[in-house]
Amino acid sequence: MTRPSLTLGYVPGGTPAKWARIWAQRRPGIRLELHSVAAADAADQVRAGAVDVALLRLPTDTSGLATIPLYDESTVAVVPADHLLTAVDELTAADLVDEPTLLPLDDVVVWADAPGVPVDHRPETTEGAIELVAAGMGALIAPQSLARLYHRKDLTYRPIVDAPTCPVALAIPEGPQSELVEEFIGIVRGRKPGSSRTQAEPAPKRSAREKTLAKQAARAAAGKVARKPGGGARRGR
Template sequence: MAPLSLTLGYVPGATPAKWARIWAERHPDVRLELSAVAAADAAAAVRAGTVEVALLRLPAETAGLAVIPLYEETTVAVVPKDHVFNAVDEITAADLDGEPVLRPLDDVVSWPDAPGNPIDHRPETTQDAIELVAAGLGALIVPQSLARLHHRKDLTYRPIVDAPTCPVVLAFPEGPQPELVEEFVGVVRGRKPGSSRGQAQPAPKRTAREKTLAKQAARAAAGKVARKPGRAARGRR
């Protein structure tokens, strides 16, 4: 008989280590397999069963999925180390006015009317955009975790205090769940050890916040909104 396992997908920059550690402590007999997935493919991977649960960023096409908000990432601007932004601890959207800004095709920051002057060339990936930032072509607006993931000694980043944050959620298929998925949802939600082990649990009800995020994701999936200069609400640091 094959050993039990659960596959957790995660997008670049997401940090599954905390939940993987708790899972290993509580369920040493069930292997948690971590699977890196591209941001654009994460929701589809859950629907297809390639992964059973996933850490993904909103907005995403979440039709047929239940989502649990986990945390919201600070949005930052990545610039060369000798950039004027290096003289301050944080910046505002207005500070990016007139700045050339790179927008990769895999951009994950949902910021309609984002500040800066988008350059005509759109690099294919965030990694490609980082290379262009280092070459002095412009700034890059990303979640802080991606700035850390692609860290280079010749680059720095600064939080944009009035930028929208980047929500990270746990996603899994709607409806009744296999026991292992229920167990993992329990871990994420802070359920105490043994409180649901071996018990059939109904699919978790969505909170008002979860419903709002799902609606936002559905609207975003219906059509991508162009990003042009402007402002957004202050994000949590």
């Protein structure tokens, strides 16, 4: 008998470890399988059913999918550790205007007017661009998580305060979801164990008058007649 499981695809630099720990606590009998996928392939993996859900960066083609925004990553400039730009803790776009910059083919930072002077050679991957930064060919503008993922002792990075952020989202197939997918969505959204988005909303609190009227209706249903405030029982003629 095949053991049930849920498959999560995540792009390089994605951070599913926290959710994997929570999943293991809540669903110890069901595996959460983690698969690293290329940024360009993440959405296709969900559409093809190769993974049940995917952690990916936006914008990307998400046709046929539903996306749940999670967080925004800071954008940083990766430079050699002894670079002049490391003299400050934060950078602005103006600081990079004349700086040679590398633009890998798998670049995920959407910045129409990105500063810098693009280097003629475009490396295939962000990881390859990091190697060229170390070789002194230029700076690299990238999400902070990728700068951390490919960290080297001879490199460092600085946040660019006026750069666009890199949105990260959870992608799932459109339409009704399985119980396991709904459970995972609840985890990434921070829902507590046992809670469900399908649970009925709590009944609204009633006013004092509504409570009094409800009591009177209950008495009437039991064959009792409520007295009017301040008055005695009326005599029949």
